[in-house]
Structures are given as structure tokens and as C-alpha cells.
Amino acid sequence: MAVKKVKAILKDYIIEVLNDYRIANESRQVSLLGRKEALTGKAKFGIFGDGKEIPQLAMAKVFRNGDWRAGYYRDQTFMFASGLMTLEEFFAQLYGDTDEKFNPQTAGRLMNNHFATKTIDKNGNWLDLTKRKNSSADISPTAGHMLRLLGLAMASKLYRNNKELKDIKKFTVNGNEVAFGTIGDASTSEGYFFEVLNAAGVLQVPLAISVWDDGYGISVSRDYQTIKSSISEALKGFAKEGKVSGYYIYKAKGWDYPNLCKIYEEGIAKCRKEHVPVIFHITELTQPQGHSTSGSHERYKSKERLKWENEFDGIKKMREWILKEKIADAKTLDKIESDAIVRAREAKQNAWENYMTPLKEKRKDFINMVDISMCNCAQTDKIDSIKKELKMVSEPIRKDIISSGRKILRLICDQCSNPHNSLKKNVTAWLHTEMKDDHERYNTFLYSDTPRSATKIKTVTPVIEKDSHWVPGRQVLRDNFEYLFGKYPLLLAFGEDVGRIGGVNQTYEGIQEKYGELRITDTGIREASIVGQGLGLAMRGFRPIAEIQYFDYLLYALQVMSDDLATLQYRTKGGQKAPLIISTRGHRLEGIWHSGSPLSMVINSIRGVYVCVPRDMTRAAGFYNLFLQSDDPALIIEPLNGYRLKEKLPANIGEFNTPVGVPEIIEEGSDVTIVTYGSCVRIAQDAVKQLKEFSISSELIDVQTLLPFDIHHTIVESLKKTNKIVFFDEDVSGGATAYMMQKVIEEQKGYYYLDAEPRTVTAKEHRAAYSTDGDYFSNPNAEDVFDAVYNLMHEANPAKYPKIF
Ligand SMILES: Cc1ncc(C[n+]2csc(CCOP(=O)(O)OP(=O)(O)O)c2C)c(N)n1
Numbered sequence: 001m002a003v004k005k006v007k008a009i010l011k012d013y014i015i016e017v018l019n020d021y022r023i024a025n026e027s028r029q030v031s032l033l034g035r036k037e038a039l040t041g042k043a044k045f046g047i048f049g050d051g052k053e054i055p056q057l058a059m060a061k062v063f064r065n066g067d068w069r070a071g072y073y074r075d076q077t078f079m080f081a082s083g084l085m086t087l088e089e090f091f092a093q094l095y096g097d098t099d100e101k102f103n104p105q106t107a108g109r110l111m112n113n114h115f116a117t118k119t120i121d122k123n124g125n126w127l128d129l130t131k132r133k134n135s136s137a138d139i140s141p142t143a144g145h146m147l148r149l150l151g152l153a154m155a156s157k158l159y160r161n162n163k164e165l166k167d168i169k170k171f172t173v174n175g176n177e178v179a180f181g182t183i184g185d186a187s188t189s190e191g192y193f194f195e196v197l198n199a200a201g202v203l204q205v206p207l208a209i210s211v212w213d214d215g216y217g218i219s220v221s222r223d224y225q226t227i228k229s230s231i232s233e234a235l236k237g238f239a240k241e242g243k244v245s246g247y248y249i250y251k252a253k254g255w256d257y258p259n260l261c262k263i264y265e266e267g268i269a270k271c272r273k274e275h276v277p278v279i280f281h282i283t284e285l286t287q288p289q290g291h292s293t294s295g296s297h298e299r300y301k302s303k304e305r306l307k308w309e310n311e312f313d314g315i316k317k318m319r320e321w322i323l324k325e326k327i328a329d330a331k332t333l334d335k336i337e338s339d340a341i342v343r344a345r346e347a348k349q350n351a352w353e354n355y356m357t358p359l360k361e362k363r364k365d366f367i368n369m370v371d372i373s374m375c376n377c378a379q380t381d382k383i384d385s386i387k388k389e390l391k392m393v394s395e396p397i398r399k400d401i402i403s404s405g406r407k408i409l410r411l412i413c414d415q416c417s418n419p420h421n422s423l424k425k426n427v428t429a430w431l432h433t434e435m436k437d438d439h440e441r442y443n444t445f446l447y448s449d450t451p452r453s454a455t456k457i458k459t460v461t462p463v464i465e466k467d468s469h470w471v472p473g474r475q476v477l478r479d480n481f482e483y484l485f486g487k488y489p490l491l492l493a494f495g496e497d498v499g500r501i502g503g504v505n506q507t508y509e510g511i512q513e514k515y516g517e518l519r520i521t522d523t524g525i526r527e528a529s530i531v532g533q534g535l536g537l538a539m540r541g542f543r544p545i546a547e548i549q550y551f552d553y554l555l556y557a558l559q560v561m562s563d564d565l566a567t568l569q570y571r572t573k574g575g576q577k578a579p580l581i582i583s584t585r586g587h588r589l590e591g592i593w594h595s596g597s598p599l600s601m602v603i604n605s606i607r608g609v610y611v612c613v614p615r616d617m618t619r620a621a622g623f624y625n626l627f628l629q630s631d632d633p634a635l636i637i638e639p640l641n642g643y644r645l646k647e648k649l650p651a652n653i654g655e656f657n658t659p660v661g662v663p664e665i666i667e668e669g670s671d672v673t674i675v676t677y678g679s680c681v682r683i684a685q686d687a688v689k690q691l692k693e694f695s696i697s698s699e700l701i702d703v704q705t706l707l708p709f710d711i712h713h714t715i716v717e718s719l720k721k722t723n724k725i726v727f728f729d730e731d732v733s734g735g736a737t738a739y740m741m742q743k744v745i746e747e748q749k750g751y752y753y754l755d756a757e758p759r760t761v762t763a764k765e766h767r768a769a770y771s772t773d774g775d776y777f778s779n780p781n782a783e784d785v786f787d788a789v790y791n792l793m794h795e796a797n798p799a800k801y802p803k804i805f
Pocket residue numbers: 074140141142183184185186187188212214216217218291
């Protein structure tokens with residue numbers, strides 16, 4: 001019996017090893033073919049995982065349902081071995097196939113070997129993430145994914161330790177999920193790597209980072225990248241020492257299959273159970289084909305290095321080991337290898353046909369439709385030559401067909417249009433249908449398109465009753481947060497000074513005492529990974545508010561907001577979401593780094609995230625209330641000087657909301673429209689008062705959100721009445737005022753209602769000086785607004801409004 005059992009185990013082991021060997025070989029073969037596809041022009045670019053196959057097999061063995069990956073472009077073998085991608089899908093990515101049936105992870109929106117599993121369905125509902133292996137969507141900026149990795153790992157800790165979440169089902173099983181990260185050796189030089197490693201060590205979260213060390217970052221060798229030329233040496237101080245918390249650090253050779261299997265099994269088991277983070281430094285990896293299809297590694301690797309890479313090729317080494325251990329004979333392995341070549345070719349062929357057949361059909365249909373046999377106008381020759389040219393394209397893409405269609409449409413003359421079968425009508429209808437189709441293909445899912453889109457939430461206005469109390473603005477927020485923490489068990493807030501003291505402006509005062517440190521907590525000073533933490537947590541079902549203490553410091557976090565958060569829904573074509581709220585406070589305080597309002601920098605880099613600029617705390621609270629019902633990410637900028645100003649405490653605290661894209665008319669007027677937001681509203685109100693004394697009637701509009709901007713075109717309605725407009729804020733000139741101007745004058749067609757040139761009132765080019773009146777001379781003030789408006793009135797009617805100075 002015992003012998004039988006041993007034999008059975010041995011048999012299973014042999015099957016497992018040979019299956020791994022097959023996956024490694026198939027993975028290698030698709031890499032080799034992939035490069036050829038790119039070099040022969042069938043793909044635009046290719047980056048592959050050859051040389052990194054073996055450790056990924058080991059990692060995949062311990063990657064379970066519910067676990068997460070945040071990695072980079074070398075991980076194809078891991079994806080194959082985890083059952084998350086087929087070889088056909090590998091090629092579909094390479095060709096940029098936009099058909100989700102064939103390229104479900106990115107639908108052609110990302111370059112090849114960028115991986116992303118689905119976490120939500122088409123209506124934005126969460127899938128059961130405990131029953132699937134999850135890969136957060138990759139991005140290209142090196143180490144950029146480290147930030148979200150922190151949040152993915154943190155979620156397990158919170159789910160395990162917060163007993164009130166024991167009924168949460170779709171995201172966790174007792175916090176047992178490990179967040180697997182992968183990164184290249186050279187990318188560990190990025191600051192984010194160290195920032196996140198430090199934070200994960202402090203937090204003690206189940207994060208397992210594998211460094212695929214092939215000695216190079218493109219052409220730059222490890223000596224230029226890493227102190228002591230070894231990341232595990234460099235990180236020795238991070239190691240766990242007895243009871244002192246830290247990391248388990250493993251180091252192994254990337255071609256040593258049995259040892260890799262052993263360390264991954266051991267390391268991940270500890271990580272899962274103890275929630276201690278782990279580093280796997282995997283050395284002696286290779287790049288058989290160099291970095292990518294953009295160049296060849298012979299340019300920078302020595303002959304000796306190339307020879308070594310050949311000898312220490314992981315697959316070759318695995319073969320040697322299988323033979324040495326007598327797990328299989330050479331014939332068996334030869335067969336696996338030759339089958340892998342066949343299978344890779346077949347996958348390539350299938351993917352290419354899937355991609356090309358519909359395109360060729362589309363071209364055929366189009367050419368048949370443009371039937372000019374009945375035309376006798378002068379342009380038929382030109383039309384014919386465009387058709388011929390299109391026919392000649394051996395591998396047509398949509399651009400070829402649409403571009404031909406648009407050019408042909410210009411040449412179809414109205415005279416030859418048969419009313420019953422009008423060529424013009426047919427081509428026009430075809431073009432409309434195609435453009436709609438391509439819009440869906442390439443331009444959707446910047447924001448959520450589900451019923452939980454922030455634009456679709458029913459508006460609930462704040463209820464102010466006769467006996468409502470006047471309270472400082474910060475209390476409106478505080479009371480509102482207290483209510484929200486009670487209402488949403490998955491709501492979290494964290495940031496610098498947010499936990500114990502309740503925020504630098506006391507907007508969370510007493511909330512940690514009431515709801516505990518797991519819900520509301522202090523973080524280290526690490527803005528980028530505060531946002532990353534929020535992003536990862538939001539991807540795992542939490543509703544985080546990640547606080548950046550001051551708007552000026554948002555720059556540290558702008559990269560992750562721009563490259564990762566803002567593109568998430570788009571780059572997965574609605575396959576993943578992260579409804580994260582980033583909160584900060586800005587506008588008008590003291591000096592260069594405490595007064596900023598660089599809104600153009602923000603709105604122009606984070607399209608995909610809504611940007612809210614409330615003028616007071618009731619409006620700010622309304623945005624938190626709105627976004628917690630929505631599945632869109634948002635940035636909410638509280639007006640710094642509004643915490644102490646009194647507001648009436650709404651009776652329906654926590655329930656009212658502030659709609660997005662809906663400006664509010666603060667003052668009605670007839671002479672001029674003033675458009676502004678945030679703290680500038682109060683300054684504009686002062687200016688409006690001053691203007692009134694000169695009998696100038698201003699209509700003052702608070703846009704409330706810059707993204708989205710005035711979705712119902714309220715502002716142009718005001719302009720129709722006043723025919724004059726001033727855009728005012730404290731960004732630089734050409735900044736957010738220019739953005740607002742473009743929206744109103746071009747998009748809303750405000751141009752047609754102007755009687756005078758549109759004006760902007762902005763800050764100076766330099767930042768605000770600290771000196772007590774530095775603000776007055778750096779930022780725009782009520783007098784500047786007054787002058788801008790008055791001068792407009794003067795130009796229109798110099799007799800009534802004589803020049804002042
Ligand atoms: C922020 C950023 N800088 C530069 C690049 C260009 N780039 C892409 S990959 C790469 C090298 C990465 O090397 P390594 O991390 O060792 O990974 P490997 O490709 O060797 O596996 C560079 C510089 C980038 N993608 N992102």
C-alpha cells in the first residue's frame with residue numbers, strides 16, 4: 001500500500017514536472033515567434049518573457065484563487081501556468097486585436113504582455129474575486145505597479161483583522177490572499193520600490209515581491225543600478241530578525257527549478273499565514289532575445305556574457321536536471337520540445353486569422369459597396385485608384401479602410417447619386433456606423449459607464465432648517481465623516497496625521513476612537529504610496545479615502561494617479577475598477593509650497609478621475625457622499641481657508657450630495673458672467689459687491705467640478721444673457737481658466753454670444769510669495785477681478801464707465 005502510494009505520488013510529480021516543462025517550452029516558442037512577428041511588421045512592437053520562464057512556473061504553483069498579481073511585461077509564463085492566458089491570447093495582444101473575444105485582458109488598448117484579469121462584469125458589478133486568480137492591470141512605467149501592490153496586500157490584512165467584515169464574501173477568505181509582485185532588477189532603482197518596501201515592512205502585509213534579476217535594464221548593467229550590485233544584499237536591513245518584524249528574504253538562481261519550487265512553497269506559506277512580507281531575489285536570469293524588439297542585445301553584452309546566457313538558459317538547465325534525476329528520458333523531452341514548436345505556430349496562426357479575417361471581410365464589403373459602375377462624374381478615376389490602393393494592402397487595418405472611405409466620400413459627386421441607391425448616402429451611413437463602432441473600440445470607459453457612474457447618482461440637496469446651527473466648516477465634514485463611517489463598513493481613511501489627531505484640520509476628530517485604527521489610520525510620509533495603497537484597496541472592494549495633506553504635495557502622487565488610477569477603466573475596457581477617493585486641501589495659504597492651486601497640471605493629467613473643487617465644506621461633504629455611492633475615482637480638493645468659516649449644518653448629514661458637472665449660480669446678474677471655483681468663489685463674491693457699487697451686475701457661477709465640466713451647458717445660457725465673460729482662478733495663466741474658456745467658448749459655442757473679448761484672471765507665473773502681502777501680489781484678488789470686469793464694461797460703454805487707471 002505504502003509503495004503504491006509512493007508510486008502514485010511519484011507519478012503525479014513526474015506529470016507535474018513535465019507539464020511545467022511543456023509550459024516553459026511553449027512560452028519560449030511564442031517569445032521566439034513573437035519577435036519575428038514584430039520584426040516582419042505583423043506586430044508593432046514586442047516584449048517577451050523568454051529567459052524568465054522557470055521561476056514563474058514555481059511562483060504559479062503557489063498562486064491561488066483569491067490571490068493577486070501586480071507585475072510587469074516578463075510574466076507571460078506565470079500567466080500561462082496560472083491558467084490566466086492562452087497562447088492565442090498572447091498573440092492577440094501582440095497584434096493588438098481589439099476583439100474582446102480574442103483579447104479579453106486589454107482589448108488592444110495596451111501593448112503586448114500587459115496583463116489584466118476581469119474583476120467586474122459589464123455592469124460594473126464585482127465578480128467573486130475569491131474564486132479566481134486576479135491580475136491587476138499592468139502599466140509600462142517601471143516600478144509604477146509597486147504602489148498599487150501595497151494596497152492589494154494591505155486589503156488581506158484589513159479583511160483578516162477587522163472582525164466586522166467577517167460577512168464580506170466576494171473579496172476575501174479570512175484575509176488569506178497574497179499579493180504577488182514582480183519587478184526587474186533595474187526597476188528596483190526607482191524610488192517607489194524602496195518606498196513601498198519600507199511601507200509594507202512597517203505595515204506587515206502579505207506582499208511577496210519577486211525580483212527577476214537578469215543583470216540589465218535595457219543596456220544598463222546592474223553595477224549602475226544597485227548598490228553592491230545585488231538587491232538582496234542591499235535589502236539586508238529589511239530582513240526579519242527573530243521577533244523583530246521585517247521581511248523573509250530568499251535568494252535563488254533562476255534556472256534552479258527544484259530549489260525555486262521549494263523557496264516559493266515555503267516563503268508563500270509563511271506570507272499567507274503570518275502576513276509577513278517576502279522578497280524573492282531571483283538571480284542568473286537571461287534575456288535570450290535581448291530587451292525588446294526595439295534593439296539587439298549584441299550591442300551591449302560581451303561575447304562572454306552571451307555565451308554564459310546560452311549555457312545558463314533556464315529551460316536548458318531544467319532539461320539537464322530532468323535527465324540527471326531520471327524524471328524522463330531525452331526522447332520524451334525532445335517530443336515535448338517539438339510539440340511546443342507546433343503548438344506555438346498553431347496559436348500564432350489561429351490568432352492571426354481571428355484578427356485578420358474580419359478586417360479582410362470589412363475591406364471586401366467596403367470595396368463592393370463603393371460601386372462606381374453607374375457613375376459618370378469626373379472623379380471616378382480618383383475613387384477607383386483609392387479602391388485599388390486599398391485592395392493592394394496585404395494586411396489591412398481599420399485605419400486603411402476608414403481613411404479610404406473618408407477620402408472617397410469627398411470625391412462622390414451629388415449628381416451621380418441615384419436617389420434609390422445613392423452612393424453618397426450609402427458611404428455616409430457606412431462611415432457613421434464604422435465610426436460608432438470604432439468609438440466603442442477605442443474611446444469608451446474613460447469613466448464608469450454603469451448605473452453607478454458619478455454622473456448618474458440622484459441629487460439630494462442639503463436640508464437647511466430654520467433652527468440649523470452655524471458651525472465651523474470643519475465640523476460639517478467631521479459630522480459627515482462620522483455618519484459615513486457608520487454607514488459604510490468598507491470605508492477607510494488614511495494619510496499623514498489623519499488617524500490619531502484626526503487630520504491637520506480636525507476633520508476626522510474622534511473618528512479613530514470610535515471606529516478604530518483599522519478603519520482610520522496614520523501613514524508614513526509617502527504620498528505616492530498613500531495613493532497606491534488606496535488604489536489597491538479599492539480594487540479589492542474597500543472604499544478608501546486616501547488623504548494627501550496639502551494639494552502642493554499631490555505632485556508626489558501625480559504619476560500613479562495619471563498612469564495607473566486614471567487609466568484603469570480605460571486600459572481594461574471596463575474590466576477593472578478602483579473607486580478611490582483622493583482627498584486633499586488647497587488654495588490660498590502661505591508661500592510657495594502651501595498655497596498652490598495647480599489645477600491645469602492636475603486636470604490635464606488625470607482625465608479618468610473626476611476633479612471636485614468645492615467652495616465650502618458642505619459642498620465638499622456632498623462630494624464624499626456622492627462618490628461613496630459611485631464607482632468612479634475622484635479627487636476632492638477641500639478649500640483650505642474654509643475650515644473655520646461658519647456654515648449651517650445640514651439636517652440630512654451624510655445623505656445629501658453635490659452633483660458632478662453641475663455649476664451653481666451663486667449670484668444672478670445681467671452685465672457680465674464670472675466663472676470660478678473653490679476658494680476663488682469667495683473672492684469673486686467680494687468683487688461682485690465692489691462692482692455693484694458701480695452699478696455693474698455680475699452673474700457669478702461656481703463650476704463645482706472641473707472634471708466633468710458643466711455637463712448641461714449652464715454657463716453658455718448665462719453668457720446668452722450677459723454677452724461678456726470672465727474666467728477666474730489662481731492657477732497660472734493659460735491654466736484651468738484657459739480650459740474653462742475652451743469648454744464654454746468652443747464646446748458650448750459661447751463664441752456666438754460674445755459682445756466683448758473673453759477674459760481670464762489668473763495668478764502670476766511664479767508661485768505665491770510668503771510675505772504677508774505676498775499673496776496679494778502673487779495671486780489674483782478681488783480688485784483684479786473688479787478691474788477685469790470694469791475694463792470690459794468700459795470698452796463696451798466708455799461714457800458710462802470711464803477709465804479708472
Ligand atoms: C519610468 C520608466 N522609465 C523608463 C522606462 C523604459 N524602460 C522600459 S523597460 C526598462 C528596463 C527595465 O529593466 P528591468 O527592470 O531590469 O527589467 P527587465 O526588462 O530587464 O526584465 C526601461 C528603462 C519605462 N518603461 N518606465
